[in-house]
Amino acid sequence: MKNSFWLFGSHHYVITDPHYPNLEYDQVEKRSKPGVKTPPHIHGGYTELVYVIEGQMTVHTKEESITLNSGQHFFIPKGMPHSLEATQKQGITRTLQTFAPAGFGSLLTQFGTAGAENIPPVESIDMEQFAKVSGEIGDITLGPPGSSL
Numbered sequence: 001m002k003n004s005f006w007l008f009g010s011h012h013y014v015i016t017d018p019h020y021p022n023l024e025y026d027q028v029e030k031r032s033k034p035g036v037k038t039p040p041h042i043h044g045g046y047t048e049l050v051y052v053i054e055g056q057m058t059v060h061t062k063e064e065s066i067t068l069n070s071g072q073h074f075f076i077p078k079g080m081p082h083s084l085e086a087t088q089k090q091g092i093t094r095t096l097q098t099f100a101p102a103g104f105g106s107l108l109t110q111f112g113t114a115g116a117e118n119i120p121p122v123e124s125i126d127m128e129q130f131a132k133v134s135g136e137i138g139d140i141t142l143g144p145p146g147s148s149l
Contacts, residue, residue, distance in 0.1 A: 043139055
């Protein structure tokens, strides 16, 4: 459970070990209930690859919204404003997300709420503090969870 965190209503399990020397990427399994949406944001220091294991995830960018089903993926380059939304009608959406180079895993360990997958915490996220912490790894938060680009 030491690599298990809640952030913005989704459960994240950090697969990669942040203590591994010269780690070049982070890999995270994310589980989201229907309707859960990240804040719109930009990764300034790393890319993100979203692969849907189960369910449906919509990637919102300034230009379009792309809905991914099981077995599909989407590459998010550095600097692309985006948000992710679990858009299946029922059940959990499971994604495997790879961030390269490593960076997002440290954000989860610094800011996420530790906890088991089946016990969501009551989250009260200080968006100013989150923006500050995420800014340390080059991320820019563009608005609160659920807002549009």
